[in-house]
Amino acid sequence: MEVVEMLEIQKDKIEEENKLSSGERLVVLKDKSCRALVEKWLGNGVDLHLCSVVGIDNEDAIQVLYYFMDRKDNTTVAVAVNLDHEKPVTDTIGDLIGSSVYEGEATEMFGIEFTGNEIARVFLPENWVGGYPLRKSWKKEDYFDE
């Protein structure tokens, strides 16, 4: 079954739907996790490919944007979840599809907690104390003297 069709069925779970400037559908979920959706897709044999996981600091909320592609019928869709700015938590999809490192990167850069994903550091060192550097409020002076 196509990715798009699956989305239509699950319409009640979608909060709002936009389009990116490049033409892809951007679906913002009501849920704080897209795990159910991905499980459904994979369960129905969709040839799913995850391009990337993008974290975005929206001042009021932390958004996680998953960019999926269905290789079979060549459709792309961006799925976003809005998380609490103070304590962003969502489910991992790393065990379903290879997103562990992308999620790890989002964890270290934005402080998003992916439940079930043990990778907390990809690029930064383990003893990192400099906060979440890609957040908009992050300032170098807060953490370092130089």
Next chain:
Amino acid sequence: MISDIALFLFQSIVFPGVFFIVTLAFGSNWMYRKIYARLQRRVGPDSAGKYGFMQGFADFLKTASKEEIVPRSANQVIFRVLPIIAPVPIIVGIFFIPMMGLRGMISSPGDIYAIVFILTIVTAIEIVLGWSSGSKYSLIGASRSGMQLVSFGIPLIFSMLYPIIRAGSFNLMDIVLAQDGTNFGFLPRWNVLGLGVIAFVLFLISALAELEKPPFDTPEAETEIAGGWTLEYSGRSYAYILLMEDLKMVFVISIGVVLFLGGPLGPTFGISGWGLALLYFVYFSLKYFMVLIILTIISSGLARLKIRQIVFGSWSFLTPISIVFIILVMVLGGV
């Protein structure tokens, strides 16, 4: 008496002694690099001396003049002392080789024993050198070096057996003399021309392994273990290791020339005395460089093998082939 001693000293130190051998080693190093570069459509070293001939010497001198660092994890005594004495066995070994005349500087009824012993000792030294530097890469390099020794020992020795059987002697002079004269009036009776070509090929392969040149450069594989057993050495120690490697090349190739290509033999044109010695030397060096070029072409045309493949290939192909070959030769009575 005095003049004998003087001659011996002159022979052992200046010509064809240590000084000359070291020059030859550096020359071989330069030659190898130059041919290697040429095969890759490059020029190769050409700034040190005329056509870069002094390159090996420059490398040695520069390395020797550098600071020597001894890592804390190394075995202090062996690490400092062993590199300095490492080139000595090979120089002694080269003294056995008849270059100028039919007799080497040292000659005994059991030359081949000594040569095989020295070849083994050299690898043993490499293993100890690698082990004593106390680095993991060195250790892996040393163990690979040992594995190669074990794998290629039998083919190497068996390939050397063919000339011995033909000459019926372990003495290098006898082996050289057995290759004198011609077949059919024009073909020299070198061991390589005839059944001995199999032995020669076996010898070349084993020689590459002994020299640790590609495709058998696993003990020093730069992209895998970053230099292997030489990794931790610097300054004077490393200079001696470089010298040792160059000398090893001279030694192994010389053995090949003597055993299979008739050593210094060639048409004499009735010349005798010093002229003959010179002529012998010219023949010897021509053959020497021929073998060097062949070795370089082989080693540059192949990718490095894995140590497993080397061990496997050696035990399942080279060793049986060499054994069968030698049995054949014995049955045929040293054709």
Next chain:
Amino acid sequence: MSKRDYTEFNLGPQHPALKEPETFRVVVEGERIVKAEAILGHTHRGIEKVAEQRDYNKALYLAERICGICSFAHNANFARAVEFVADVEVPERAQYLRVLVAELERLHSHMLWLGVLAHEIGFDTFYFLVWNDRELVMDALETLTGNRVNYGMNDIGGVRADLTPDIKGLLMRKLDELGPRLEKIKEIALKNKTVISRTKGVGVISNELARKTCVTGPTARSSGINWDLRRDQPYFAYGDLDFDVKVSTDGDVYSKITLRIEELFESMRIIQQVLEHLPEGRIKTDVRGKLDGSAVSRIEAPRGENFHYVDFRNSKEPYRMKVRAPTYANVVSSVEVLVGHYISDIPVIVAANDPCFSCTDRTLVIDRDTERYQILTAKELRKLSIETTKEEIM
């Protein structure tokens, strides 16, 4: 098997096999790899954060310097993303010129990779021969764009340099010279016994693993995933051009060599078509002022799919820029297949994906103390009580 049979050591960050600083920590038993992990992050330069303070014209040159080998792919991809947001039409001639440079870059990148792989397996002669032939492509690129590596060819809305008849003639000449040389390369690389023995059956990435880890590019195509963005989601002028996408199902290093060599010939074909059918017209549409909106652009870089996300919030500076380089997607799979192989295979398998860690590590890092690194895979590795390296040499 007792614990003392294990040796742990680090390849990198400074190691002759890895031209880039990256650490591979492997645990070996004898020479056999028991565990392997990649430690990323030595070339983080914080490009994503720095880009947030630069306007799009300047960030373009920042994107170019994400990676020196696939610089055009990053640069063009960023430009394409911004063009989506600005909603401008890029002139057709510029699209064709972008294809031209992209394919020239693919040629040079694949040849570079071949050379590097040959160097990893100790086959230096082949490395020198390939790199010598590569100079032809570099000359072509240099003459066309004005630089050998970071071409500076793109601008938002088009390209900066046009193809003059002189340069076209030179490109033709260079390509004519390159053709027979590529045939020679193909013959040497695919028929040499030692190359085959070092690469065949080594580092097999199965189709399942490839799908699970979402690998891209030649790595995916060698594992039987028939996917190429140039064909399936055409960008620039690829829709008008005729070329084949090669697929292999073996998944080993040898199939990757075959695949990339085939791609070299396809690139040659594409370049020839571009030179023949180059349309006339302008080469640039101007983009000015503030932008609003977000866009994703994906193009097929030499190593695989290159993902750029840009977000403008009524500003000239991107609010968020996210780059996902192909190596980032591929490195996990190559680390996973390392287990069970031998030390000699590490450089081969790692190099087989054509890793480009400077792409991967573009994000920010501040590190006060490099003594400890995070483990990427195989967390149970930590449970192995292994004597830590006394002095990290390399």
Next chain:
Amino acid sequence: MLIIELIKNLFRRPETVKYPYETEGLNFPERLRALHIIDQESCIGCRKCARACPAYVIEMVPLTEDELEARTEKIKKKKVKPVIDLTACIFCGVCEDVCPTDCLNLTNHIVLPSGDKEELEVGD
């Protein structure tokens, strides 16, 4: 076959160009972006290059007394002049593109290496 190729190579002329002693066969195309030349006579000090530079390496230095005196009619209003720090320059050529008087140009002469950063400045 590789072996045949190798033996051929042994007798072929190497492809090496003995740079810096000879330059025949090396590629220095017209478009090559290397060493800058600034014609301070025609520069009007408009700062456009400095603003456009992606690496922020063009510094607008105030003119000295002598230079202020020596201004010609054409550049009467000029108060600053561009100085380029080559050690940080990325040779993208944007400054050349934006220059309104065409006084800043990138030549195809490679920048010579130096041990002294002071030497690697253009414009002074």
Next chain:
Amino acid sequence: MKSITNWSRQKSLWLLHMNTGSCNGCDIEILAALTARLDAERFGVKLVGSPRHADVLVCTGPVTIKMMDAVKKTYAQMPEPKFVVVVGSCGSTGGVFRGGYNIYDGVEKAIPVDLYIPGCPPKPEAVIMGVAKLIEKLNGGS
């Protein structure tokens, strides 16, 4: 004796190439300088794998903070006399990334630098000129 030593140093420069966080551009250009077209081996230049064997440390890249220790460690492992050559803008001053807080803005912040080869990346010809310059510098007496 001293002059012979100096001569040997000029004729046999062994490089250790180290990427300190660059974009790869400079690295491939250094390798290109070693290949057939320009063949740096003419000057006795050789790439070595171990810092213990090297005379010249060739750095590329702005030194990311994670690489800082590795650079210092590698430099310390090299035997005297040793030289440092920086290739490219990033290594010299940070280049386009200059001011980024995650990098040290150049190799000179970590170790003393003897020669800068500017360019982004420098042409292989410039790398050869750098080698020639270094030899010249050695010739002038050290």
